[in-house]
Amino acid sequence: MIVLTIDQRGSRASEDKVQALLEQLRGVQTVRPFQRTAGDELQAVLKSAPDAMGIALHLAQSGDWSVGIGVGPVNEPLPKETRAGSGDAFVYARSAVEAAKKSPANLCLRASEHESAGERLDASLQLVSLLERRRSSPSAEAGRLLASGLTQREIGDSLGISQQAVSSRLSSGLWNEVERMKAWIADDLQELSQ
Structure with missing residues (x-):
């Protein structure tokens, strides 16, 4: 599974943007819906790697959000409330969002510590995010x-x-190159999340 943990950047110095983001994300297909977990943070469980990646890149590039992507098993059955979920993917998403707060790309991915594929995906996603952000x-x-x-x-x-x-x-x-890279990342992320 894929867990996204999204934290508002600079929330102490600006208005709360979580509710508006929850409204924007209402139509996204999820296993468990986007939900405020604490203060200026929200979380969801997804199966679709392209959806998770698209949301993560879009939000990270806005500069308003730090995004953590956690990939791994979840404890099942999942509770109805996203914030009550547990398992490795939730732990990795927490670790990833903390790392994203210090990343120039504003996003990080974490998976099993023994998965070099997760490290490659993390580096690839960060590179794509930075390339897209720096476009004229x-x-x-x-x-x-x-x-x-x-x-x-x-x-x-x-x-x-x-x-x-x-x-x-x-x-x-670098439009074509980045789009090809995003397709490969989405495929690899989908495979890793199985």
């Missing part, structure tokens, strides 16, 4: 439009630039 606004915009299904020609038309300029923006943002 034009590169990120071209990537979002490409992800929405537009062709490079259509993106160029909508932005009033040439197809070559679109290609340059995608290239400078």
Whole structure:
């Protein structure tokens, strides 16, 4: 299983953003729903690696959240309340969110201490997060439009630039490379969580 533990960064100096985030995450498919666990923190249990990874990357890149991903077994049957869950994945998620608070990527993944695959996934996720965060606004915009299904020609038309300029923006943002890496990470994360 995959447990996400998400902690609001700088919560003592800003308003509580947990309730708004809970509303945003309401439609996500989970094994146990996102739920406030304590103060400025929330947690959920997921089976889908692409969903977990997408949420973790999005929140970490916002700069508002530290995200811990714990991968491993959970004690079953799971209680109805997410915050009452236990097992290795919950322990790893706690360790990961604490590490994420000190990480420039704002996210960490922890799995079995003997799993080098978990360490590789952690490093890969952090690298992807940092690469995506450091994209220029034009590169990120071209990537979002490409992800929405537009062709490079259509993106160029909508932005009033040439197809070559679109290609340059995608290239400078390492769009294709990062997307391929994310697909591999999601596959490996899914396999590790089984």
